[in-house]
Amino acid sequence: MLDTPITLPCGAVLPNRLAKAAMTEGLATPEGVPTGALERLYGLWSDGGAGLLITGNVIVDRDHLERPGNVVIDRPPDAAMARALERWAMVGTRAGNHLWAQISHGGRQVQKSVNPAPKSASDVQLALPGGQFARPVPLTRDEIAELVRRWAIAAKACRDAGFTGVQVHAAHGYLVSQFLSPRANLRDDDYGGSLENRARFLLDIVRAVRAAVGPEFPVSVKLNSADFQKGGFAFSDSLAVAKWLEAASVDLIEISGGTYEQPKLMGMEGMEEEEAQDIAPSTAAREAYFVDFAKAMQDEVAVPLMVTGGFRTRAAMVQALEIGAADVIGLGRPMCVMTDAPRRLIEGLERLPRYEDDLEVIPGWLGFLKRLQMMKAVNGFAGMAWFYQQLWSLGHEGHGEDLAPFKAFLALEKRNKAILAARSD
Known part of the structure; x- marks a missing residue:
């Protein structure tokens, strides 16, 4: 079952159900240009058997890096940047797999060493010890419109370079997730208040990206199932947004969860008690963090879902596919060591190491x-x-x-x- 192809709504076909989920690499030049190190890494992963590789954060504003060493596309690429993107795309697809660029913006989750005055939905500072993150400055409406334009520019640049899809990062507390969160978004204009307004930035981005890449190019969104914080983005919000994304012609939604303050995505405890969500538990969720959220969402939407986080056994992956909780299984940390983990799983490996x-x-x-x-x-x-x-x-x-x-x-x-x-x- 892991090796079964899947056809996405746009018509693109993933050759199997295993994906290398996005993990920040930090291997670009100081100017944000892809390097030979990125090419070597993605060549190894392409040879590793996954049907889909999703890059780490490709940033649309060089002043809002998720970390130093991010690839940056915040303007139409010059000739050198275009060639670097083409080389990255060529090696990252050399085994016939898909390679999608995850396009992102750090927002308030940008360390002071990168930007002492980051931009966000509003001026709510991260509640983390150590003083590494400054109080953000609210984005103006003109700045929001400019960022929407940059997402489209980055998506088109990646398509032109040979990437086979893009993913809009709307999870994990980064900028789009900050707009979705009622804790981080205190705006009183068309981008704040109701969920429909808080989702406007994301939907604007999706529409602009789709217009830039055309109807047959995969467009994905990474979405929190919940922030797991009191008064934050809840599963009921996530489900409503997923329905809007389906209507906006998104081809795949990756289900994740958490923020820097509540790092559920890494299996770590947050700085506050986790906010419970109204989701029925299942045996599959004992291993994978977000299976139950995906199953509940799958009952309401037809768009294919990818579930990432915690998967280590082949049995749990197959079960998630069989019960309809996932259409694609995302693997992260195991592939930092076992770059051919997907091939091994397809060939019968029963368990991945928990490094x-x-x-x-x-x-x-x-x-x-x-x-x-x-x-x-x-x-x-x-x-x-x-x-x-x-x-x-x-x-x-x-x-x-x-x-x-x-x-x-x-x-x-x-x-x-x-x-x-x-x-x-």
Whole structure:
């Protein structure tokens, strides 16, 4: 069943049901141009058997990076940028798979070191310790219109370069997700207040992107099932938005969840108690985080759904497909190490390793420290840095790297500082 093709509403065909989900790479030049390291990484993934590869954040505003080293398309590409995109697309599709560019904007989730005055829906600051994120400045209506235009520019540039689809990132607390959230969006104009108004930015983007790429090119949206925060974007909101996206000719909706404040997407605990959602539990959800949300959504919409987060066993993936909870299964962290995980699963591999289980900075005998909120964050971000290091090593060396999580975190910080210094020169 994992190797069954699927035809999307636009007519494009994915060769199987396994996708490499978007993971931020940080492998572009300081100016945001794709590099040979990105090409090497995506060549490995193309050879790995997934029917679909989705890139990490391709940013539409160079002043709002999700992290240093993002690819940036915020204007029509010049000749050098166009060639770099073409090379990336060529190696990323060399095995006959799809390659979609995930187009995004960091909004208020941009660190001060990148932008001390980020833009967002309104001026609600991230409630995170450490002071790494500044209070944002609300976008003007003209700025919103300009960003919609840039999403279309980026989508067309990727299509022209040979990418086979695009994904609008409207999840995980980034800018579009900030507009959708009643906690982050306190506007009193046509882009705030009711859910219809809060979804206007996303729907404007989808319409502009569709107009730029045409009716036969896949357009996807990554959408939170919920923010899992009190008073935030709830599953009932997500379901309504999904219906609007279906009407707007979206070809695939990827279901995820959480924000930096409530990082459900990474299986981490947030800074506040998780807000429960009115969803019936199932056995499939014991492994994969968002299966039940997708199943409930699938009962209401016909657009194909992709579910990402937590999948490690072949049995759970097949079950999610069989019960109609998912049409495509997204894999993330396992592919930072096992780049051919999709092929192995299709050939019968029963279980993927859970690498994150061995990546805690705080040792077990200091269990009391592990329960502290700050220490949970330290463990979580050091683990993330370890996966980032694997991507860096795959891109530069063609293989992973056995590095302790804290050393990986220090290496990441050093690279980020070097990239930012080069951008300011």
